[in-house]
Amino acid sequence: MDGISYQCVGIVEGLNGSKHLDTGFSSHHVTYIHSEDYLSHCNRFWKVAGRAALVHSLIDSYQLLKYMKVVSPRPADDEDLALFHSSSYLQCLKSLSNGDLVDESEQEEYGLNYDCPAYAKVFECCKLIAGASILAANCLIKGECSVSINWSGGWHHAKKDEASGFCYINDVVLCILKLLTKFSRVLYVDLDLHHGDG
DSSP states (O other): OOSSOOEEEEOOBOTTOOBOOOOOOOTTTEEEEOOHHHHHHHHTOGGGTTHHHHHHHHHHHTTOGGGEEEEOOOOOOHHHHTTTSOHHHHHHHHHHHTTOOOOHHHHHHTTOSTTSOOOTTHHHHHHHHHHHHHHHHHHHHTTSOSEEEETTOOOOOOBTTBOBTTBSSOHHHHHHHHHTTTOSOOOOOOOSSSOOOO
């Protein structure tokens, strides 16, 4: 996520082909995935340090919170991450995040160098971001809203077994996979300078 790329998803069409356009704007129309703990973790993400707080302060300053249902995220579990990412990649990322020694060639094999260096607790931060995007999808699936936003999501360059483009875990793919458990089609619109290639 080297430009502006956020995770924002909305219902377009259900399995039965029904479409819904809600012209009203109630506080439950939009779900905003947020908590102070989540904000704190995302603010430490090395490439975009402080961005989460800046975005949230803009939302708060424009008094948009009253129009949204705020939902606290939970970390994704390893099984959630393994729906897309390989177990060997996840194990390497987890080990480096915990400060364990990992052979430099193995780090390079998984893209955990140059623009995606491993640092303390990166795995925990990635699990929170992925969990927030999965929760955004679940809110849509359950019909709790028609728009669900995870402003700290959108890490679309991470591949199945490789970190890439400052992205360690591809929360976009995980969100889409969750949406596909209920909806027959998902439209993904990428607003980043570079297309999502994960």
